[in-house]
Structure formats: structure tokens, C-alpha cells
Amino acid sequence: MNRQILRLDEGGDATFTAALRGGKGASLALMLNKFKLPVPPGFTILPSVHLTFMQNRGKANPLPPNFSQQLHRAILGLEKTTGKQFGSVESPLIVSVRSGAAVSMPGMMDTILNVGLNDAIVEEMTKQYGERFAYDSYRRLLEMFGESVFGIERAMFTDALRDTAAAATSLAGETSAVADLKDLCRVYKAIIAQRGREFPQDPYNQLAYAIYAVFNSWDSPRAQAYRRSKNITALGTAVTVQTMVFGNRDERSATGVVFSRDRNTGARVLSGDFVGQAQGEDVVAGSHRPLPIAAMRDWNPSVFARLEEAVYLLEDYCRDVVDVEFTVDSGELYFLQWRPAKKSVHAAIAFAIGGVFEGRWNKRDAVNMVSPEQVAQLFRKQFEASVLAQYEPILRGISASLGASGGFAVFTEQGAKQCAAEGLPYVLFRVDTSTRDLPIMLDAQAIVTANGGEASHAAIVARDLNIPAVVGCLELQIEGARALLANGILLEEGHYVSVDGETGKVYLGQFELIEATLSEEAKVYLNWQQRLETKVQAPRLHHDRAAKQININTELNNFYILDWMLKASKGDSSFNREVSRARNKLHIALAETVVCYLALAVAGELRHVTPHNTNFDARQKAAWKQLRQRYAIAETETGRFAAQSQVLKALQHLPHEQHIEFFELAVTVFERNWSATMVGGPAWAAIAKAGADFLTGRLSHTIFVDHVFDLEHNGGALFDKRVMMVKSEDNRLKLQLYEKRNAKSIKALYRCLNKLHPFVSVEVQRFWTTGMEKGLW
Structure with missing residues (x-):
């Protein structure tokens, strides 16, 4: 049974x-x-x-x-x-x-x-x-x-x-x-x-x-x-x-909650409260006047001693600050629950590095105890919660990227560019975002969208830029350069708004931001992290990637599922750290593969340039001449693979700066259609520009890959120009991209992507299984 x-x-x-x-x-x-x-x-x-x-x-x-x-x-x-x-x-x-x-x-x-x-x-x-x-x-x-x-x-x-x-x-x-x-x-x-x-x-x-x-x-x-x-x-x-055990039975009875550390500072001292002749819900509800847990030492010394011993026993087992609920029934101590405690990032760091000095774990263990999201909180500016509590938000949505910021509301590309030109901060409001919006997203202080979830374009870009984003604001109805909100408020370009990514709320008006101040313990932790953690790989074009074949449908699944797992696993700092390392490794490797692929795809398209392309202007002609002289661009008669191989051979002996130049020159050549034929043109200019923006550091590994997934050229498919990239013959890749934009939870994302293309890496599958077992998704 x-x-x-x-x-x-x-x-x-x-x-x-x-x-x-x-x-x-x-x-x-x-x-x-x-x-x-x-x-x-x-x-x-x-x-x-x-x-x-x-x-x-x-x-x-x-x-x-x-x-x-x-x-x-x-x-x-x-x-x-x-x-x-x-x-x-x-x-x-x-x-x-x-x-x-x-x-x-x-x-x-x-x-x-x-x-x-x-x-x-x-x-x-x-x-x-x-x-x-x-x-x-x-x-x-x-x-x-x-x-x-x-x-x-x-x-x-x-x-x-x-x-x-x-x-x-x-x-x-x-x-x-x-x-x-x-x-x-x-x-x-x-x-x-x-x-x-x-x-x-x-x-x-x-x-x-x-x-x-x-x-x-x-x-x-x-x-x-x-x-x-x-x-x-x-x-x-x-x-x-x-x-039931009764904390309200008599004068020798009580109930309370105890923490193994100070939740704000991480100091090794029991903290918490207890109430005599009360039941557990009284402590949670705050309806009684509690006593500090230290007062229990006088109230009942033997109970306090047993409680202290048990709390530190659980802390040693958990290797984390613990939160323990207890009841004393006529002098008898009973335990009702324990769990890792909610605590500030400062307490988490103090606990982690304190354990090293106490000989309980090593520095690498300590670094792994604090999640990347917690570390990021050290540097994020925040609004005063007490100030925000006095105001009603004008919008609520999904918290897609944490942080707090504000600026002038803009709804159009023109409005964003005008703010940028005048040096004014702006918050970008969109129904949703796409690769077309990337230039104005890069300068935005925050992003707010009516549609989308946490795998949407806006969410991924905002998280990588470390700017707040609120997506899925159902009450946001954008009409041109203004928005009508459900509560009757008319929001227009030029109105100042503040975005709280922590709560997923948007406020009208400007609020003061609190600057981050690093404690000495935080500085020690960050120093250890810098020494032990793998540094972010600088963008590069490595020719060895051309020899490795990948399935782009599978890599798309891995890319977006891991990205969502990072946030969904934040409740388990050790697991979150493991997911973060895997995500960073995959994003770097995929970005290096993709930029190598783009270089070869661009080289294959450039072979169509001939002296008969007479509508080139002087800039395009000069750029074409440099490409021929420095990068061995082939004539039209050369097959695509041979043309790509010639350019690859040239690039592998050139420094990083000339890899950038290759893409920038290609952008110039592709700026407008060469002739009536469907070759070259602005679509290919966008492809080449993506490579240049990545190699110059304008786009991070994550944003670059997400950007390229959405690129197309002249209505055709981008990922069929070299055997190093294989994909399904049908339009499955486009369907995967469509579904990931609309997924509202990690379970929905995993299921819809798996249904379209039932393959992920062994590591991603392991993370998925572990997260299910832990109840994280």
C-alpha cells in the first residue's frame, strides 16, 4: 500500500x-x-x-x-x-x-x-x-x-x-x-x-x-x-x-525561538526571544512582550544549558546559522523545529570566515557558504524600507533582477537616446524587449515590462547588467510615449520613477539610495573569494572552438535552464554556488564557441563581395580592401567552407585587437545591401556587430549569447553556416526561443523546452534532479 x-x-x-x-x-x-x-x-x-x-x-x-x-x-x-x-x-x-x-x-x-x-x-x-x-x-x-x-x-x-x-x-x-x-x-x-x-x-x-x-x-x-x-x-x-506540549501550562512553562548567532552581525552568541506561559504562535505573532533568550539563563539555568548545547549541535551538523523553535512544558524542554536561519549577508560572511579561524572548515568552504546573490547584495544600493512603506506602488510585477534604482520613464527608443545624450538616468518601459532594444537597455537604470517572465530577454539582460528589473506587470498598458495604469495613473515620459527589484514594485517619484559600506569581514571574504574563485574569462576568439561540434538546440536548453536555476536555488547557498560555477563555465564556453562561429559565418558571407558591387561608398571600399589584405577573404568562386578555413587560419595568428577589427570592418562592408541580391546588408551588419561588441567587452558572455540566439539574417536561419553548429532541421529552435520567453516558472521552462528538444547536459540534469529533491523547484 x-x-x-x-x-x-x-x-x-x-x-x-x-x-x-x-x-x-x-x-x-x-x-x-x-x-x-x-x-x-x-x-x-x-x-x-x-x-x-x-x-x-x-x-x-x-x-x-x-x-x-x-x-x-x-x-x-x-x-x-x-x-x-x-x-x-x-x-x-x-x-x-x-x-x-x-x-x-x-x-x-x-x-x-x-x-x-x-x-x-x-x-x-x-x-x-x-x-x-x-x-x-x-x-x-x-x-x-x-x-x-x-x-x-x-x-x-x-x-x-x-x-x-x-x-x-x-x-x-x-x-x-x-x-x-x-x-x-x-x-x-x-x-x-x-x-x-x-x-x-x-x-x-x-x-x-x-x-x-x-x-x-x-x-x-x-x-x-x-x-x-x-x-x-x-x-x-x-x-x-x-x-501538544504546552508552554502556557504553568509558571515553569515557556515558548520561544533561538538563533545560534546574531542574525545581523553573525556574532557567536545565542539570540532570540522567549515568552513565559505562552504558546508558540504568540512569539511569531508578536502579541506578547518577549524576553531576550539570555534571560533564560536566570529563568531556568538547566533548561538554558540544554538548549544551548542542542543549538550548537545542530549548527555543527548544518554548517550554518540555525533557527530553533522550542517549548518548555513544566520545566521539560522540547524541540519543535529547526532550519537554516534567515540572516543578513554580513552575518553570513561573519559566520563563514569565523569558522575558518575556529578550524571548522577551510577558506574554500567559507567562500562556498555565501551565495553569489548574497555577495552581490554587499554592493547594491537600496531604498530605505521605512520610506517606501509610506508610499503605494504604481506597479507590481515579477522580481526578475534585484537592486534598486530610479530614473525618468521612457517608452521609446527616441526618448531613451535623448536621455542618454543629456546624461539623464532613465527607466525603460516596454511591453517586452528584444535584441532590437539592446542598445538602449545597456544604458538603462532599470527595466520594466508588461509581459514576460524570468527567462525573458529583459530578465536575462537585466540580471547580467546587475540592474533591477520588474517584468510581467499586468496592469501596465503602454500607448506610444505613455502608459495607462489600472489605478488610473497616467505615466508619461519624463515622470521620475523608482524601481525596487527586491519586491517587484515600481514607485512614482525619486527616493534616496543608500550606498553600500563594506565591513572588515566583508573585505576579508572578498579577498579570499578573489583568490579562490575562477576569474571571469576575458572575451576572446579562440580558433580551437571551430574543431568542436555542438548541438545548438541542446545548448539553448542548458543556457536558459541554468540561468534560471541560479536564482531559483538561492535558498540553498552551497547548491547555489555549485550552480553558479556551472552556469559561468557554460556561458563562457558557449560564448567563445558562438563568437568563433560568427567569425566563420561572416567570412562565408564576405566571399560574395566582388568588384561588380559598384554601389559601395568610399568607406565600404576601404574596409573591403583591408579585409582582403589582412584576413584572406576569398573570392565568390571559393566554396563557403574553404573561404571560412582561410579566414580561420589568418585569425589564429593575429592578436585580439585584430579579431575585433575583423568584425568592425565587416560591419562597415555590410552596412547596406550590395546589390539587388539577398546577400550581405544590414542583417549581416548586426551579426558582425554582435561579435565586435562581445570582443570589446561591450556585451558580457551571457548577454552576447542571448543576443545571438535571437539574431536572424534576411529572414533565414543563422545556425547553418558551419558544421561546428548542428540543429534540428525544422523550426524547433525558434519554438524553443518562443517558449522560453513565455515561461512563468522554472518548472514550466524545463517542461516546455524538454518537450520540444528532450536533451540537456548530464550536469544540468543532475542539478535538476537535486533541485527537485531539495524542493527548490
Whole structure:
């Protein structure tokens, strides 16, 4: 039978993966089985169940066959482990139901605590643990249930809490008026009843409702927005059901979150907060006044010592700063989750180089711990977040390239050139971009498009230029030299706009940019990186590339898939570094192959020049003469391959400067059609100019290759002029280019390209498989 549920205490190391159990389930299983840390008993409903749930949404029973039986057996297993019974009044099993996607989405999906409480059980609990604990726990369940399951606005509950005298005492963790807590439970039930719903007294019904609510929260607006902003494409969430441990039980109870380092500086000191007599959601919600984690040393020294030991144990295993959630139930410490911590680039660098001086890893390991995107953040200017928060963006789209910048809005080539001529910064607005826009894109401060995704031309060029880009702005309607926005704003050329690539938002007006300041640790890190990392290869034309045959359809797949993988893998710094190295290596190699190919293609076309081309002007005639004298350009009677071979032989003995000159002279010769024949002309001038721009450094390796993929000559195919480039005989290459422009996610990109041409390199396939296992896409 297909396993849909796994207990936390079962399975070997191979099962402790986020792809199988979700991030939360994997972290719990690892802590329990590998490190023997105290983790409340529980089980995880696998993400595959959620996938079926989404596919069957709308059906009477959207869950997989046999799921109900497996869930019932899992509950029976918990009852056996804990000695308690789900639904029992005398010895009730109370559980939490928590989400756990493969990629961390903190606070984006729902959690429901204290599932299994009802009127009768709460009444009995008052006899064992006191009324305050029993009714405080019950009111929390009613609030979470009402909001997550029944969709009631949270304000309805929080307003009632604030208006109740119990609020002040409950939130402070002091002995509260039990009558007020009882009354609050009655008010919460009344709020639910006002919406035509009834809180279920059957614990099994509560559990079913809670599981559905967590599944549905995957598609909540906030979760969707977070996945878009973080480029998370993992499908679905796991659900972990655990025996409750209560941080609100008594004065010896607490809950909190601890970090193994200072998240801003990276200093080796525990940081975080805890709250006495509270439950975990109170810390996340910020509704309680917390104490710094250092205060726990006085509150309970033995608990603090055990917590500190476990946190550094997890840090050593993870080789990263960790974030650990915990609860103390009547003096007993329990661990509820751990994961790599979100931290500043400065903290990431301090941690990485600190480990070298502590002898935990070497310099190369340290360099690999910080992703290229994090390093780039050291130098990017940024807007003040507090300032932006005071303004409403005029556009929202997909964050295609990070950074922050501003300039005058331009919609036309003329407007861009005018700004450039006057030395004015500008932001280029387009429906989408193409190779025709490249010259004005190179001088833009930022790029905004109505269409496209992260594999679009605008996105690729902007990332390589390290300028912000926001693409896929559905509310952007461009009409000539102006744009009408959905909110009624008319944006015209000359209006100053600011683009925040981090959030995918565009603002009207100018905002101050903060200059990057490097810390001493950042300087040390960058020095190590410079010594250890392979330097970017200077552009060159190497004749050896002509002897190697490549399939251009396959290389197109590799090129664009790796480029998207770089951003999609940013949540895993070590893997991201590996992808970055492979991407850079491939982009450099492909650019060198392509520029060699262009030189040979241009040489083959130049053989058509004859003395009968009498419409040459003086400049073209002079350029043609130099090509014949220096580069062995052949006569028309010579075959294409022979003509190309002569030029290749000449180029291999010439310095880099003359490689550039070869392309520049060809541009001059090709500037206009030589005769009525369909040879030479402006299309070939564009091809030759691409080679010249690359070799002079005007175009990077990445932009150059992307640019050449979109080039055509006289309506024909470019990649059929030399056997070093092979491609499909049909128009598959054009279809690949079309599909990559319109893909909205890395999964969509991979699938559409693979369908058209099902080949990628072994390395790209390995990265794809690893990323799937890690839940990165």
C-alpha cells in the first residue's frame, strides 16, 4: 500500500528529506532519530497527499484512497506511544496541526494548536491542571479554528480578547480571572455561530477540518505572494500532527525561538526571544512582550544549558546559522523545529570566515557558504524600507533582477537616446524587449515590462547588467510615449520613477539610495573569494572552438535552464554556488564557441563581395580592401567552407585587437545591401556587430549569447553556416526561443523546452534532479 503518512520516529537517513516529509517533518525526524533530542511524538502527512487534494478539489472526498485508514492508524500509534486517547475525557490526547512545505515559508500557512479539546475535556482538565490553563488553551483553539477553518476575520477575535479583562493578565502570563477566560470562550463560540457555523465537539472532525485548512492555506493570497517573491516553485505542503506540549501550562512553562548567532552581525552568541506561559504562535505573532533568550539563563539555568548545547549541535551538523523553535512544558524542554536561519549577508560572511579561524572548515568552504546573490547584495544600493512603506506602488510585477534604482520613464527608443545624450538616468518601459532594444537597455537604470517572465530577454539582460528589473506587470498598458495604469495613473515620459527589484514594485517619484559600506569581514571574504574563485574569462576568439561540434538546440536548453536555476536555488547557498560555477563555465564556453562561429559565418558571407558591387561608398571600399589584405577573404568562386578555413587560419595568428577589427570592418562592408541580391546588408551588419561588441567587452558572455540566439539574417536561419553548429532541421529552435520567453516558472521552462528538444547536459540534469529533491523547484 502506498505510504501517505510517516511517523517521526521511523525511517533512515534517506527519509529525512524536505522533499519527502516537508521541511518541518524532516527537521523533526532528524532531531529525534539522529540527535536524540526531545521531540513530541507525531507523524507527517506527506506532500503527495496535498497534491492529490489539489487535483481533486471540489470533489466530495478530495483525499487519496485509504488516507482515512492510514490517519486513524497513525492516531492509534500516538495513543500507544503517549498512553493517552484522542477524544478521551479523562486522559485526552491533544495535538497540533502544522504546515511544512519543502521550502521554508515562515508564517505564510496556517497552524492550529490544541486540536482535540472540547467542552467536556476542558471541564475535566480544570480539575487536573487548573482553570486558567484549560480555558486559555481552549480559547486559542477556538480562535485559530474560527480563522483558519471558517475564514472569520482575525480582528473579530482579537477585538473580543482586547475587550476582555482577561487579556491583560493572560498576555502577561499572570494568574488571570478564570471567569473572564470562560467568558472569552463563550464569546468566541458566539462569533463562530454568527457566521452560521458550529465549533465541532468531535476531536476527529476537528482534526479533519484542521488538515483541510492547512492544505487550503497553501493557496492563500499571502502564501502565493510569498512564493512569487521568493521564486518558490515547490508543489504543495506536508502536514505534521504532533502531541501538544504546552508552554502556557504553568509558571515553569515557556515558548520561544533561538538563533545560534546574531542574525545581523553573525556574532557567536545565542539570540532570540522567549515568552513565559505562552504558546508558540504568540512569539511569531508578536502579541506578547518577549524576553531576550539570555534571560533564560536566570529563568531556568538547566533548561538554558540544554538548549544551548542542542543549538550548537545542530549548527555543527548544518554548517550554518540555525533557527530553533522550542517549548518548555513544566520545566521539560522540547524541540519543535529547526532550519537554516534567515540572516543578513554580513552575518553570513561573519559566520563563514569565523569558522575558518575556529578550524571548522577551510577558506574554500567559507567562500562556498555565501551565495553569489548574497555577495552581490554587499554592493547594491537600496531604498530605505521605512520610506517606501509610506508610499503605494504604481506597479507590481515579477522580481526578475534585484537592486534598486530610479530614473525618468521612457517608452521609446527616441526618448531613451535623448536621455542618454543629456546624461539623464532613465527607466525603460516596454511591453517586452528584444535584441532590437539592446542598445538602449545597456544604458538603462532599470527595466520594466508588461509581459514576460524570468527567462525573458529583459530578465536575462537585466540580471547580467546587475540592474533591477520588474517584468510581467499586468496592469501596465503602454500607448506610444505613455502608459495607462489600472489605478488610473497616467505615466508619461519624463515622470521620475523608482524601481525596487527586491519586491517587484515600481514607485512614482525619486527616493534616496543608500550606498553600500563594506565591513572588515566583508573585505576579508572578498579577498579570499578573489583568490579562490575562477576569474571571469576575458572575451576572446579562440580558433580551437571551430574543431568542436555542438548541438545548438541542446545548448539553448542548458543556457536558459541554468540561468534560471541560479536564482531559483538561492535558498540553498552551497547548491547555489555549485550552480553558479556551472552556469559561468557554460556561458563562457558557449560564448567563445558562438563568437568563433560568427567569425566563420561572416567570412562565408564576405566571399560574395566582388568588384561588380559598384554601389559601395568610399568607406565600404576601404574596409573591403583591408579585409582582403589582412584576413584572406576569398573570392565568390571559393566554396563557403574553404573561404571560412582561410579566414580561420589568418585569425589564429593575429592578436585580439585584430579579431575585433575583423568584425568592425565587416560591419562597415555590410552596412547596406550590395546589390539587388539577398546577400550581405544590414542583417549581416548586426551579426558582425554582435561579435565586435562581445570582443570589446561591450556585451558580457551571457548577454552576447542571448543576443545571438535571437539574431536572424534576411529572414533565414543563422545556425547553418558551419558544421561546428548542428540543429534540428525544422523550426524547433525558434519554438524553443518562443517558449522560453513565455515561461512563468522554472518548472514550466524545463517542461516546455524538454518537450520540444528532450536533451540537456548530464550536469544540468543532475542539478535538476537535486533541485527537485531539495524542493527548490
